[in-house]
Structures are given as C-alpha cells and as structure tokens.
Amino acid sequence: MQELQVDNHRCTLCGKCISACFYDALEMDDRKLLSHDTCTLCGMCIDICPEAALAISKIKMNDMNKAEWNGILVYVEHDQGEIHPITYELIGKALELAKVVCYKVYCLFIGYRIAEKAKILMHYEVEQVFMYDHASFKYYKEDIYTNAFEDCIKNHLKPSIVLIGGTEIGKSLAPSIATRFHTGLTADCTELKIRENSDLVQIRPAFGGNIMAQIITENHRPQFATVRYKVMSEAEPQLQLRDNLLQCSIEDEKLKSKIEILGVNDLAKTESISDAKILVVVGQGFQRKEDLSLAQELADLLNGKVASSRTLVEKGWMPYEKQIGLSGKTVKPEIIITCGVSGSIQFISGMKGSKNIIAINTDINSPIFKIAHQPICGDLYEILPRLIKKIKSGSGKD
Numbered sequence: 001m002q003e004l005q006v007d008n009h010r011c012t013l014c015g016k017c018i019s020a021c022f023y024d025a026l027e028m029d030d031r032k033l034l035s036h037d038t039c040t041l042c043g044m045c046i047d048i049c050p051e052a053a054l055a056i057s058k059i060k061m062n063d064m065n066k067a068e069w070n071g072i073l074v075y076v077e078h079d080q081g082e083i084h085p086i087t088y089e090l091i092g093k094a095l096e097l098a099k100v101v102c103y104k105v106y107c108l109f110i111g112y113r114i115a116e117k118a119k120i121l122m123h124y125e126v127e128q129v130f131m132y133d134h135a136s137f138k139y140y141k142e143d144i145y146t147n148a149f150e151d152c153i154k155n156h157l158k159p160s161i162v163l164i165g166g167t168e169i170g171k172s173l174a175p176s177i178a179t180r181f182h183t184g185l186t187a188d189c190t191e192l193k194i195r196e197n198s199d200l201v202q203i204r205p206a207f208g209g210n211i212m213a214q215i216i217t218e219n220h221r222p223q224f225a226t227v228r229y230k231v232m233s234e235a236e237p238q239l240q241l242r243d244n245l246l247q248c249s250i251e252d253e254k255l256k257s258k259i260e261i262l263g264v265n266d267l268a269k270t271e272s273i274s275d276a277k278i279l280v281v282v283g284q285g286f287q288r289k290e291d292l293s294l295a296q297e298l299a300d301l302l303n304g305k306v307a308s309s310r311t312l313v314e315k316g317w318m319p320y321e322k323q324i325g326l327s328g329k330t331v332k333p334e335i336i337i338t339c340g341v342s343g344s345i346q347f348i349s350g351m352k353g354s355k356n357i358i359a360i361n362t363d364i365n366s367p368i369f370k371i372a373h374q375p376i377c378g379d380l381y382e383i384l385p386r387l388i389k390k391i392k393s394g395s396g397k398d
C-alpha cells in the first residue's frame with residue numbers, strides 16, 4: 001500500500017500543492033500540511049512542490065490484520081429507489097461466499113425516500129441494511145455517494161469484501177470508493193470464490209477471453225469487486241421479516257457535491273437484452289442487412305428480442321446495446337435461438353448460462369453446437385422461414 005508523505009521540515013507552507021490538488025486532499029492545519037483520504041496519489045502536488053517536501057512512500061502491509069475486517073457488504077443499486085435486480089444476484093453470491101468463512105452479509109442503500117423500498121431487503125438473509133436517506137442523494141452523484149459509502153465502512157462496518165454491480169453506476173462508484181481506501185478493485189468479475197483466509201478470488205476473462213484471470217487482493221482490505229449482471233443466481237427472499245434497517249447519516253459538509261444537476265431527461269425505457277426471456281441472435285451467417293427482418297419476425301412471434309454477435313455490430317447492422325459477449329452484455333434467457341453464429345469463446349462467455357440454447361448453423365463442427373441443447377444443422381435462410389410459417393399456422397410441427 002502507498003501513501004502521500006509530507007516532510008514537514010522541508011515544507012514552507014507555500015500552499016502551491018493545495019491549489020494544484022484536484023481532489024481537495026490537502027489542507028493546512030495547525031501550521032502543518034495534512035493529506036486526506038481523498039488523495040488518489042496522482043502526484044500533481046509532488047511535481048509542483050518547490051521544496052521536494054512531498055513523496056509517495058510504501059507502507060508495509062505485513063501487519064495487516066485481516067481478522068479486523070469482517071463480513072460482506074453489498075451495494076444496493078437502484079433507480080429512484082427501484083432496486084436493480086443485480087442487487088439480489090450480489091446478495092445471492094455474498095451468502096454463498098459468507099458460508100465458507102462464517103461471515104455475515106450486509107447491504108448499503110444510499111438514496112432519497114428509500115425507506116419503503118429498503119423494506120424489501122428485510123426479506124433477505126442480510127444482517128443489517130445501512131440506509132443513507134437524504135434529499136442530497138436524490139440523483140446519483142459520485143462524490144457524495146462515495147462520502148456516504150466511506151462513512152459506512154469507517155463508522156459502521158469494516159467489511160472484508162465489498163460487492164458492487166458492474167453497471168454504469170457501479171463502474172463509476174467502485175473505483176471512487178476503492179481509491180479512498182487505497183485498496184484493490186477487480187472490475188467485471190464473472191465468478192467469485194473465497195479462500196479460508198478470507199482472500200477473495202476474483203475471476204474474470206482476460207486477454208480477449210482466452211484465459212480466466214484469478215485476481216487476489218492479498219495485502220489489503222476491503223477487497224472490492226464489481227460483478228457482471230446476469231452471471232450470478234439471485235438470492236431467494238424469505239417469508240421471515242428481519243428488523244435489520246439502520247438509518248445512518250453523515251455530516252452536512254460531506255453532503256455538498258461539486259456536481260450540479262441542471263436537468264433530467266427520462267430515456268425511453270427499452271427492455272435490455274439482459275432482461276429478455278426469449279432472444280433470437282443474429283450472426284455473420286446473415287448475408288444482407290435486410291435479411292435481419294427474418295430474425296425480427298421470429299422474435300416478434302415469440303414475444304422475444306433480437307440480439308447480435310459482435311461481427312454485425314462492427315458492420316453497423318446492429319446497435320452495440322444488442323451485442324452479446326465478453327465485450328457486450330451477458331444474457332441468461334429461458335430460450336436463446338442463435339442463427340448463423342459460430343460460437344466463439346467471447347460470444348459464449350456472454351450467454352452460456354441460458355436455459356435452452358437452440359443453434360442454427362450450416363457447419364456441423366461449429367463450436368456453438370458443443371453447448372447447444374437443440375442443434376439444428378442447416379441453412380438459416382431455409383429454417384427461419386419454415387419456423388415462422390409453422391408458428392403462424394399454429395401447428396409447430398414440420
């Protein structure tokens with residue numbers, strides 16, 4: 001672990017470093033220069049100091065007492081209080097990990113007028129829900145959400161592990177809070193395991209999906225990880241209601257954000273492919289963009305959505321938000337019908353959890369057939385029109 005060190009014998013209190021710091025991490029107090037936890041070790045102050053009074057030094061972490069850090073904290077992702085389903089996936093995984101090392105699972109819910117929604121969490125096997133409910137948290141603002149997160153970890157719980165959804169908000173909040181504790185963060189994990197000594201094994205694809213990297217934060221706590229949506233199984237709610245809500249607060253100073261929201265425009269809500277129950281997936285087997293209407297027609301008949309492999313996104317035939325795979329979205333639908341998709345490792349890593357995989361491909365040796373429950377070896381230009389016709393006629397038989 002590293003930290004900013006001030007040599008107060010050299011420092012002349014000129015204040016140049018204070019003005020240079022983007023993060024307000026330096027302060028003069030009692031005729032001394034002090035650095036705060038908001039320091040990101042960017043080094044700007046070191047470069048500007050005329051007296052070379054600042055330096056980044058390594059702190060020996062051999063003395064880190066892992067036993068002081070206990071439990072798993074799950075960040076509750078939400079939109080105006082509506083809890084995102086990834087939260088239940090994180091709780092599910094946290095409960096599984098907690099059993100191995102006899103930890104308890106906790107939740108952190110930051111927002112405005114969230115008390116009613118927080119009650120939903122009382123149905124889960126969660127020891128305590130730390131709730132920061134304040135008008136300043138009405139909209140997500142990275143700086144003050146991080147302040148509340150930091151307060152929770154410093155004043156209420158010293159968690160060994162913190163799990164955050166790999167969503168847009170999670171990807172902004174996780175690095176911000178991990179930096180405050182100068183500890184490790186692994187982004188976009190697709191699997192998590194735990195060792196008996198409480199080290200979290202954070203597993204994610206690396207090198208274009210050719211290997212699964214296992215990342216460990218051996219010398220620091222907490223261990224932060226963001227987790228991909230739709231890769232873990234949701235926790236089951238219980239009938240028993242727990243009295244586990246704890247209202248928390250932070251100082252007014254920490255509620256002051258540098259971010260000003262000038263206006264909010266609601267985006268038209270479209271169902272993400274990650275939430276669809278039925279998906280028809282198009283791949284390079286399609287010869288012309290116009291032919292994709294075949295897949296759309298089938299998806300409409302089945303009340304499903306059309307998704308894509310990366311090749312058609314790269315061609316500009318499909319939008320990026322429809323891409324499945326390592327560099328796209330992870331999906332876990334009831335039924336997935338892949339049409340002209342070969343089944344590269346990068347594609348499969350984003351859909352292998354699907355319940356029923358139906359694959360249409362002309363090549364009997366294509367890798368998609370290794371994971372397909374219903375392999376159909378044939379030309380999509382013959383099979384899709386026949387399928388559509390049969391569904392329309394209501395027969396379903398060939």
Ligand SMILES: Cc1cc2nc3c(=O)[nH]c(=O)nc-3n(C[C@H](O)[C@H](O)[C@H](O)COP(=O)(O)OP(=O)(O)OC[C@H]3O[C@@H](n4cnc5c(N)ncnc54)[C@H](O)[C@@H]3O)c2cc1C
Nearest residue numbers: 208283284285309310325326327328340341342361362380
């Ligand atoms: C770092 C990195 C990240 C990546 N991320 C992703 C990702 O997130 N998602 C992703 O999809 N890819 C990703 N890729 C690309 C990936 O490696 C493949 O290139 C891609 O998945 C192939 O797409 P495809 O299956 O549509 O095309 P192809 O591999 O070209 O397969 C086309 C298939 O269609 C079949 N076919 C042809 N004609 C017909 C027909 N008439 N009827 C039926 N079948 C037919 C062929 O037999 C073939 O199997 C990534 C690559 C890298 C390096």
